[in-house]
Amino acid sequence: MSLDDYIRLEIEDRDDPTKWIQIDRWEDYTITSNLWEQCDSFTLRPTPDLYPQFLAGNQKVRIWCEEALQITGKTDDRDSSSSPSSESLNIGGRDMAAFLVDSAADPLDLTKMTLASLAHEMCDPWMPDWITSVVTDNAPNFYRLVGKKGRYTQDTIRVWNETTQTYEDKTVGKKYIRGVKGGRSSPEYRGVDQDRIRSTSTDGGERRWDVLDEHAKRVACAMWMTSDASLFIGRPRYDESVHEPSLTYKLNGSGNVLEANFRASCAERFSDWKFLAQGSGSKATRDASKINHKINVRDPGSSFFAQDADGNLQRRCYVPTTIRVEKGCHDLNLLRRLARGRMERSALQTFVYTLVVAGHKSENGLLWATDCCVDVQDEKHGITGAHYIIGRDFRHDKDRGPYTTLHLIPSGVWLALDHDEITDEEYDDYMRWKIWW
Numbered sequence: 001m002s003l004d005d006y007i008r009l010e011i012e013d014r015d016d017p018t019k020w021i022q023i024d025r026w027e028d029y030t031i032t033s034n035l036w037e038q039c040d041s042f043t044l045r046p047t048p049d050l051y052p053q054f055l056a057g058n059q060k061v062r063i064w065c066e067e068a069l070q071i072t073g074k075t076d077d078r079d080s081s082s083s084p085s086s087e088s089l090n091i092g093g094r095d096m097a098a099f100l101v102d103s104a105a106d107p108l109d110l111t112k113m114t115l116a117s118l119a120h121e122m123c124d125p126w127m128p129d130w131i132t133s134v135v136t137d138n139a140p141n142f143y144r145l146v147g148k149k150g151r152y153t154q155d156t157i158r159v160w161n162e163t164t165q166t167y168e169d170k171t172v173g174k175k176y177i178r179g180v181k182g183g184r185s186s187p188e189y190r191g192v193d194q195d196r197i198r199s200t201s202t203d204g205g206e207r208r209w210d211v212l213d214e215h216a217k218r219v220a221c222a223m224w225m226t227s228d229a230s231l232f233i234g235r236p237r238y239d240e241s242v243h244e245p246s247l248t249y250k251l252n253g254s255g256n257v258l259e260a261n262f263r264a265s266c267a268e269r270f271s272d273w274k275f276l277a278q279g280s281g282s283k284a285t286r287d288a289s290k291i292n293h294k295i296n297v298r299d300p301g302s303s304f305f306a307q308d309a310d311g312n313l314q315r316r317c318y319v320p321t322t323i324r325v326e327k328g329c330h331d332l333n334l335l336r337r338l339a340r341g342r343m344e345r346s347a348l349q350t351f352v353y354t355l356v357v358a359g360h361k362s363e364n365g366l367l368w369a370t371d372c373c374v375d376v377q378d379e380k381h382g383i384t385g386a387h388y389i390i391g392r393d394f395r396h397d398k399d400r401g402p403y404t405t406l407h408l409i410p411s412g413v414w415l416a417l418d419h420d421e422i423t424d425e426e427y428d429d430y431m432r433w434k435i436w437w
Helices: 098-101 116-124 208-216 332-347 424-434
Strands: 007-012 018-024 027-035 040-047 060-065 068-082 089-096 133-136 152-159 168-176 222-225 230-234 245-249 259-264 270-275 292-299 305-307 313-314 319-324 351-358 373-378 384-397 401-410
Touching: 007 027, 007 040, 027 068, 068 098, 098 116, 098 208, 098 332, 116 133, 116 208, 116 230, 208 222, 208 332, 245 351, 270 332, 292 332, 319 332, 332 351, 373 401
Parallel strands: 133 230, 245 373, 270 319
Antiparallel strands: 007 018, 007 060, 027 040, 027 384, 040 089, 060 068, 068 089, 152 168, 222 230, 259 351, 270 292, 305 313, 351 401, 373 384, 384 401
16 A cells, blocks of 8 residues: 555645645555543654745644544644755654643633533634534443432631630531432433533643643543544543454564563652542631641552462552642542552653554554554563553654554553542552553
């Protein structure tokens, strides 16, 4: 298959948005998609006879691989050089998440906002011309409220005691707080697109992407921009498969994998995580130095723990850390989600595993894509089983032609669990055999 069959760039005409200029012949290109990165990006170098003289910054582009849309984005850079013997032009850009990453948010009152309405608020200046829509994984099971019993509470005020010359808390009233039925039937639960954000405001000057990412993490969600410029907020699809025969890399170097790279590190990784937070609406919040929520999380990887004959964890190395969540957490469930997500991400970022395959398609004819799983049989590194494609790079150069680099993580580690329903013991048991490095 010729190179012309692979990548096609369409650039919107600045004077007539209904017209698109096409470029389909390349010296080389790199098209990167990674769910852990804020933006997908591209760097393209067309053949000299196709250099566009009309190209400018912030020009809308679409990148296709055959007839499948890969990126809807904008141009950032035009880097050209010329000499009597050669010419070169590099076109660089990112997907539409670049607007959220580069732009700062105004101060916002969040008391009546949901995660979905906050996303629309952040994206509104560029909708629908640049960012087409916001798609949320509505009403996931892990975002249900836990039932609470009714209880009595006392209001207190701080008064000055002339005798002791100190401030004391004085009870001034007593009231009953009605209980809440848990689960999907809870009157407070209406889903990600309706349940209100448990926060009062956001400071101006923060990046729009950071504001959204912070609140998405509070409900154990990730977010990324899709190829058609829709902002997706939800969880990984571990049940999606590319239906590919296993990617194999044998001891003799044979198989359908050209190159395998593996690196595991214990740097910037900790055995014991302690998370401290200050809840809202409690007496402790009157003093910024007081902490009323604490959560401990363990990293059960082999870098820190070994298993005895009964399957129990035996500590090998103690490397603790303490994280203070500066913005208030309204309850322990929220802090638990943040803590477990932070530990999982830290462990996974030290797991660097990439496979290089020829072309941009799997053996079943489907283009390689992120947010799906593939089976791996790597005899060289002893890595087997289902792995999640967290990143995918389409590349071409003169020496190797078109090829794809797949960035893989073990399936079912990142944002895989219903954190409000699973106990600490169940979480440790699950992670014990998932985080093995």
